Amino acid sequence: MSIAENLEYIRHQITEAEQRSGRPAGAVKLLAVSKFHPQEAVLEAISAGQQLFGENRVQEAVSKFPEVLASHAGTELHLIGSLQRNKVKSIVPYAGCIQSVDRYELAEEIIKQRRKFLSSGTAIPAQLKLLFEVHTGEESKSGFTEESELCRTIELCRSASDAGIVCSGFMTMAPNTDDKSRIRASFKSLRELSRKLQSQYPDLPLNELSMGMSGDFQIAIEEGSTMVRIGTAIFGERNYA
Numbered sequence: 001m002s003i004a005e006n007l008e009y010i011r012h013q014i015t016e017a018e019q020r021s022g023r024p025a026g027a028v029k030l031l032a033v034s035k036f037h038p039q040e041a042v043l044e045a046i047s048a049g050q051q052l053f054g055e056n057r058v059q060e061a062v063s064k065f066p067e068v069l070a071s072h073a074g075t076e077l078h079l080i081g082s083l084q085r086n087k088v089k090s091i092v093p094y095a096g097c098i099q100s101v102d103r104y105e106l107a108e109e110i111i112k113q114r115r116k117f118l119s120s121g122t123a124i125p126a127q128l129k130l131l132f133e134v135h136t137g138e139e140s141k142s143g144f145t146e147e148s149e150l151c152r153t154i155e156l157c158r159s160a161s162d163a164g165i166v167c168s169g170f171m172t173m174a175p176n177t178d179d180k181s182r183i184r185a186s187f188k189s190l191r192e193l194s195r196k197l198q199s200q201y202p203d204l205p206l207n208e209l210s211m212g213m214s215g216d217f218q219i220a221i222e223e224g225s226t227m228v229r230i231g232t233a234i235f236g237e238r239n240y241a
């Protein structure tokens, strides 16, 4: 199947899952995860109407996306993988969203780099959305585990709206297991945390819930996901060699 056919099929499955779970049509956005796939694959997806893309490594993202973003208005790059502080300045000129904010020090560096670029007059995206990654499954290593630390980080980012920082919501990875009840529990716990923090910070648009991948996106949509991150089911298996 071609990338265009895969996209059409996934969009259809997303629509069905929205209907099944009583969610309004269009409630769930599709992020196409293009890691390990070449720029041509990204361009093919863009031709098929895809605009949101996810990459998990900075080096790969900056080798693939600058030209794509410059020549295709409306295309948006999300960083979804764990991010080292020394890589932040390389991704800030290109990212519309960083979904993997998983510690205070990382948020500090993101804000610092945004301010630097802005004060030097370098063209960067007007806004940078941040999603706070939360640890909800035993296997995954990344994500906040302490709510107090998460809140401290949200409060830091809230004070950086002058740098175009927008606190947009939360991201998680479910445990890598066949046990659907554990996957569901992981998504449910993020939804509950998100509800709680939305009422704690009513001034922030913390409504994005990035959860669900190729193998578990239907469950994620049933549990309130607003963005699914799909790689394999769009672009095929990744060749890690």
Ligand SMILES: *Cc1c(COP(=O)(O)O)cnc(C)c1O
Pocket (backbone or CB within 6 Å): 033, 035, 056, 080, 081, 173, 212, 213, 214, 215, 229, 230, 231, 232, 233
């Ligand atoms: C690779 C990756 C995905 C996509 O995984 P698939 O199973 O290929 O759909 C989603 N989220 C993150 C954080 C990833 O690293």
